[in-house]
Amino acid sequence: MKQIKMNLDFGREAEEICRILRRHNYECYIVGGAVRDKLLGKEPHDIDFATNATPDEIERVFQEEGCKTYPTGKQYGTITVTCDGEHFFEITTYRGEKYIRGTRKPIVTWAESIEEDLSRRDFTINAMAYDPIEKVLIDPFGGYEDLKKGVIRAVGRPEERFKEDPLRIFRMCRFASTLHFNIDERTFEGAKRVVDELSWIPKERMTEEFKKAFTKSDKPSLFVNCLVETGAMKYYIPEIYDTIGVEQPPPHMETVYEHLLLTTDNIKTRDYELRMAGLLHDIGKPKVKRKEKPYFPKHEEVSAKMAEKILERTRHSRRAIDKVVKLIKTHMILWHRKLKDDLQ
Secondary structure, eight states, rough: HHHHOOOOOHHHHHHHHHHHHHTTTEOOOOOEEEHHHHTTTTTOOOOOOEEOOOOHHHHHHHHHHHHHHEEEEEGTEEEEESSSSSSOOOEEEEEEOOOOOOOOOOOEEEEESHHHHHTTBBGGGGGGEEEEETEEEEEEOOOHHHHHHTTTTTTTTTHHHHHOOHHHHHHHHHHHHHOOOOOOOHHHHHHHTGGGEEEEEEEEHHHHHHHHHHHHHHHHHHHHHHHHTTGGGGGGOOGGGGGOOOOOOOOOOHHHHHHHHHHHHHHTTTOHHHHHHHHHHHTTTHHOOOOSSSSSHHHHHHHHHHHHHHHHHOOOOHHHHHHHHHHHTTTTHHHHHHHHHOOO
């Protein structure tokens, strides 16, 4: 097991979590996104821990130490702990998880070691653990080097990782977009080979990935294009494929698909509904295209109706749907005003 000596500061409260478990003869590591973010020079939003203690043992240990425990995900091995009433941490028993076709919740199996726990995680950059007591990074799959190179690479065989949870294809595209990383070729091809497994994943889970990508990335087009190129988009918004290669007359210099991506990227506020409106605002153009003027008659009305159906199908809230539909339906008003002014 590769170990790298380094000093990462996660704060006194986080270090104390591991000290408590160590005093009771259990292992304890900081894991996952917190380690990745810290190595990237970012402050992690959440700090999660992995241990060989069972959920019952976690509860017993911290209650004996005067801390409060909450069984927030006990059936999946996770106990939430706070020792000062201000800092809350999730502590999870070493585990692996797998989604069975047609189910919304994973089947969890306990792992014997931190190495086994890390081996079932999605990508190498998320499969590292940090020992805040010994100041050692546990990196059995080369995640630290991949972080430095800017590479998204699956742990082990990509097909196996994606079959365990096909939504990892969306996560792969999200990380590539938010971190501006390249995707390892073997990992990308593995995703394409098993992309049809997304057919049974609930739309709500895909929508959550969309929200994360659209609110955290400064270039969400990378996320969208990744889904398109892997084939994953056909299980979320297949209508987007119809816009690829559809030419537009001047002043547009790009296809409808390219225009949707440019519009989405040019919305700098990272507002989810605004960016979703940007992505879908011309989704109806292929259905109304003509060879003479007007080239796309009433495309905003057709796009608005299509967007409403898309957002309902992908389990968006009524509030979000109404906002996006209104934006799309009215997006040509300023354009018509400009044309009128130019003609006067």
